[in-house]
Amino acid sequence: MTILQRDDEIKVLLERTRTIAVVGLSDNPARDSYQVARYLMDHDYVIYPVNPRITSFMGLTSYPSLEMIRQPVDLVDVFRRPEHLPALVESALRIEAKGVWTQLGVSHPAAAARAASAGLAVVMDRCIMVEHSRLVL
Numbered sequence: 001m002t003i004l005q006r007d008d009e010i011k012v013l014l015e016r017t018r019t020i021a022v023v024g025l026s027d028n029p030a031r032d033s034y035q036v037a038r039y040l041m042d043h044d045y046v047i048y049p050v051n052p053r054i055t056s057f058m059g060l061t062s063y064p065s066l067e068m069i070r071q072p073v074d075l076v077d078v079f080r081r082p083e084h085l086p087a088l089v090e091s092a093l094r095i096e097a098k099g100v101w102t103q104l105g106v107s108h109p110a111a112a113a114r115a116a117s118a119g120l121a122v123v124m125d126r127c128i129m130v131e132h133s134r135l136v137l
Contacts, residue, residue, distance in 0.1 A: 003112050003122045011135040013099060013121050014128075017074040018046060021066055021097070023088060024079030025049040027057055032103070033079040036129045040077075043132065048073060066091040075099045075121075077128055078106060085111035093118050101128050 004010050020040055025033045025047075037047050037057065048071070049057040052064035063069050066076065066088070076092045078085065078100065085108035092100050092115065099121035102108075107125045115122045123131075 003116050003124070007135055010123060010126075010131055013075070013123065014132050014136050017099070019048065019072060019074045020045050020077050020128075021048040021050050021063075021069060021073045021075070021095075022077045022079065023050040023066065025051050025054070025057055025062070026079075027054045027062075032127075036077070036079075036103070036127065039129045039132075043136075046071075066095050066097075069095060073097045075101055078102045080106070082106055082108045082111075086114070089115045089118075089120075092120065099123070101126070103127055 004013060022037045025037050028034055041047050048069050049060055049062040050066055051062050054062045056062050073095055076097045078088055089100060089111045100115045101123045102125060104125060104127050112122045112124050
């Protein structure tokens with residue numbers, strides 16, 4: 001795939017995606033990750049919470065790592081600091097995810113290049129909730 005920047009490319013990714021692993025998901029309603037995951041659930045995406053510090057999110061089991069998820073994952077949505085992205089890209093590749101998305105303020109050019117060169121769709125430094133409401137609704 002490639003690093004997606006055009007609206008039409010991002011729209012297609014969001015329309016084709018059904019399952020999203022949300023890495024760094026918080027069970028605190030005041031956190032952005034909570035609000036985004038809830039929004040995605042409200043818009044019929046299947047969410048897999050990934051955070052070793054919580055056991056569940058809105059009734060869903062939270063996984064300590066991407067590799068612990070036993071169902072197919074279309075997109076890995078990352079709410080972690082940029083220095084964690086290289087390892088998360090490798091995990092996304094191991095679980096055969098189709099893409100990696102990082103939230104506003106989270107960018108790592110080398111990790112993006114690695115993911116894209118391995119065939120993943122990549123969106124960096126954008127809020128998936130904002131882009132979905134702008135492009136899909």
